[in-house]
Amino acid sequence: MQQRIPVKQALAGGELTGGTITVMGWVRTNRAGKAVSFIELNDGSCLKGLQVVYTAESLSNYDEVSRVLTGACLSVTGQLAPSEGKGQSVELKAYTVQLVGDCDATFPLQKKRHSFEYLRTIAHLRPRTNTFGAVFRVRSVLAYAIHRFFNERGFVWVHTPIITGSDCEGAGEMFRVSTLSPTDPPRTEGGEVDWAQDFFGRQTNLTVSGQLSGEMFALALGNIYTFGPTFRAENSNTTRHASEFWMIEPEMAFHDLADNARLAQDFLQFIIRHVLDHCPEDMAFFDQWVKPGIVARLEALTTTPFETIPYTEAVRLLQQSGQAFQYPVSWGIDLQTEHERWLTETHVGRPVFVIDYPKEIKAFYMRQNDDGRTVAAMDLLVPGVGEIIGGSQREERHDRLLARINEMGLHEQDYWWYLESRRFGSAPHAGFGLGFERAIMYITGMENIRDVVPFPRTPDNCEF
RNA sequence: UCCUGAGUAGCUCAAUCGGUAGAGCGGGUGGCUGUUAACCACUAGGUUGGGGGUUCAAGUCCCUCCUCAGGAGCCA
Numbered sequence: 001m002q003q004r005i006p007v008k009q010a011l012a013g014g015e016l017t018g019g020t021i022t023v024m025g026w027v028r029t030n031r032a033g034k035a036v037s038f039i040e041l042n043d044g045s046c047l048k049g050l051q052v053v054y055t056a057e058s059l060s061n062y063d064e065v066s067r068v069l070t071g072a073c074l075s076v077t078g079q080l081a082p083s084e085g086k087g088q089s090v091e092l093k094a095y096t097v098q099l100v101g102d103c104d105a106t107f108p109l110q111k112k113r114h115s116f117e118y119l120r121t122i123a124h125l126r127p128r129t130n131t132f133g134a135v136f137r138v139r140s141v142l143a144y145a146i147h148r149f150f151n152e153r154g155f156v157w158v159h160t161p162i163i164t165g166s167d168c169e170g171a172g173e174m175f176r177v178s179t180l181s182p183t184d185p186p187r188t189e190g191g192e193v194d195w196a197q198d199f200f201g202r203q204t205n206l207t208v209s210g211q212l213s214g215e216m217f218a219l220a221l222g223n224i225y226t227f228g229p230t231f232r233a234e235n236s237n238t239t240r241h242a243s244e245f246w247m248i249e250p251e252m253a254f255h256d257l258a259d260n261a262r263l264a265q266d267f268l269q270f271i272i273r274h275v276l277d278h279c280p281e282d283m284a285f286f287d288q289w290v291k292p293g294i295v296a297r298l299e300a301l302t303t304t305p306f307e308t309i310p311y312t313e314a315v316r317l318l319q320q321s322g323q324a325f326q327y328p329v330s331w332g333i334d335l336q337t338e339h340e341r342w343l344t345e346t347h348v349g350r351p352v353f354v355i356d357y358p359k360e361i362k363a364f365y366m367r368q369n370d371d372g373r374t375v376a377a378m379d380l381l382v383p384g385v386g387e388i389i390g391g392s393q394r395e396e397r398h399d400r401l402l403a404r405i406n407e408m409g410l411h412e413q414d415y416w417w418y419l420e421s422r423r424f425g426s427a428p429h430a431g432f433g434l435g436f437e438r439a440i441m442y443i444t445g446m447e448n449i450r451d452v453v454p455f456p457r458t459p460d461n462c463e464f
Numbered sequence: 465u466c467c468u469g470a471g472u473a474g475c476u477c478a479a480u481c482g483g484u485a486g487a488g489c490g491g492g493u494g495g496c497u498g499u500u501a502a503c504c505a506c507u508a509g510g511u512u513g514g515g516g517g518u519u520c521a522a523g524u525c526c527c528u529c530c531u532c533a534g535g536a537g538c539c540a
Contacts, residue, residue, distance in 0.1 A: 028501095029500080029501075029502090031498095031499050031500075031502055031503095032499095033496065033497075033498075033499065033502090034495080034496055034497070035496090035497045035498080036497070036498055036499075037498095037499080038498080038499050038500075038502090040500075051499090051500080053498080053499090069490095069491085070490085083498095084498060085498050085499065085500075086498090086499095086500080087499090087500050088500085104491095105474085105490075105491045105492085106474070106491095107474095107490095108474075108475080109475095110474085110475060110476095110489070110490050110501095111489080111490075111501050112475075112476075112488095112489055112490080112501060113475095113476080113501085114475065114476080115475090115476075117532070117533065118475070118476090120532095121532090172538070172539065173538090209540095230540080232538090232539075232540085234538055234539075235465060235538090236465095236537085236538060236539075237465085237533095237534095237535095238534090238535080238536085238537090238538090238539095239533095239534080239535095240539085240540080241538080241539070241540080242540095245540070246540095247540060248540095326536090336536090336537090337535090337536075337537090338536095386539095386540095387539070387540070388540075389540080390539080390540065433540060434540075435539085435540030436540085437540080438540060439540095448533095449540095460531095
């Protein structure tokens with residue numbers, strides 16, 4: 001195709017000003033006047049569009065172009081010139097306008113604000129809106145920032161499997177992966193489905209976490225991280241749960257819980273700094289239209305240390321808060337959303353680590369503390385989103401780990417390779433999981449996870 | 465899965481005590497010497513989510529189903 005200049009580059013002007021360029025993109029608005037007419041053309045390279053100026057004299061197909069509606073795709077060649085109007089520094093004086101893809105009046109996106117709820121029903125078109133263009137540019141930049149953070153610190157990116165043979169990752173309901181007939185599967189003599197005849201010779205599922213695999217690599221390569229899709233078959237209907245989402249799980253050998261929290265803070269501060277520095281236009285948009293004050297809040301966050309509160313202390317604070325919680329607080333309970341919100345939004349007012357939870361409410365692999373009743377766990381709570389990071393120091397002592405597996409009624413044989421890592425040169429190590437979408441929500445101010453995923457999957461919804 | 469709320473024009477919404485379904489935007493037509501969510505005039509556009517019921521009369525009240533949203537639980 002003909003060489004095109006991205007709108008972002010055209011708007012920057014520079015050496016291009018005065019020259020002839022071609023831009024290709026989609027019409028946001030077409031204002032036809034008697035003497036001179038205007039089209040705002042957006043190609044997704046940035047938030048702003050390029051103003052195309054055209055007249056009856058300049059275009060052979062003026063009638064056609066003046067009737068073009070919002071949504072049409074155009075290729076415009078013209079002179080990039082300093083704007084004669086207000087509101088933009090440069091504009092494109094069109095020599096030729098080619099109608100690449102026409103768009104009729106039934107195009108669902110209009111020159112006005114739509115509800116996010118409505119836009120979810122047209123997920124195939126919503127990337128063409130300002131908000132979703134900005135969300136998905138930021139999503140991309142954030143993903144890059146994450147890789148850069150770890151890469152600069154010598155972490156190895158490990159591609160843990162998406163199909164897993166272990167039913168023991170313990171983080172929620174799983175989606176089954178099978179090639180057996182759903183209506184007539186092979187059966188054992190006892191009438192049960194004979195999974196031995198399934199594709200992998202056993203039951204398999206989509207992963208709910210790469211952590212256990214990640215630990216094996218941390219105990220070989222030192223510092224590693226995973227970054228990929230994760231699947232949970234929970235029937236969750238909330239603004240912060242999706243059935244398919246992406247997760248980042250660093251795992252570090254020779255790290256304890258304090259090292260873990262320090263890394264988590266450095267990590268969040270780094271990736272937020274990176275987005276603020278590289279997406280100023282999109283972030284200003286979120287600040288103006290989505291969540292006023294978000295930029296200032298993020299700026300402050302990148303320089304202020306996060307708070308750390310032990311669970312036992314958090315319980316005491318909640319009990320002394322004078323708040324009438326729906327769920328009463330006592331030592332041993334899992335903190336409810338209302339408690340977490342009070343801690344991070346009211347009490348601290350910024351991100352806070354809650355550490356050292358009772359072992360009964362946490363996973364088997366978390367390292368048992370010397371007090372005999374808590375484990376070296378940490379949850380990072382942030383205002384507006386809630387839990388954004390969950391992590392722990394892992395139990396590296398074979399006997400303690402085995403005891404805990406048995407105490408919790410789990411099957412030792414399901415964890416044979418995990419346990420072996422504690423027999424063959426075990427080492428202290430720690431890690432955490434960050435919900436990628438929750439990070440995007442926190443940074444953009446978008447309040448529903450369905451609006452930061454290109455085509456979200458949630459219970460009863462897999463359209464597109 | 466539980467609780468609450470909402471479905472009215474393509475979109476965003478209004479419609480008082482149950483009494484003739486409206487507006488803005490978008491579309492069409494015409495106008496306008498540089499517009500910026502352009503502006504001005506005219507115009508088309510409706511099985512009020514589906515089904516049933518009460519009533520002289522239902523967008524409005526009752527029953528039921530569907531869909532969506534928010535909250536809770538689970539978690540990231």
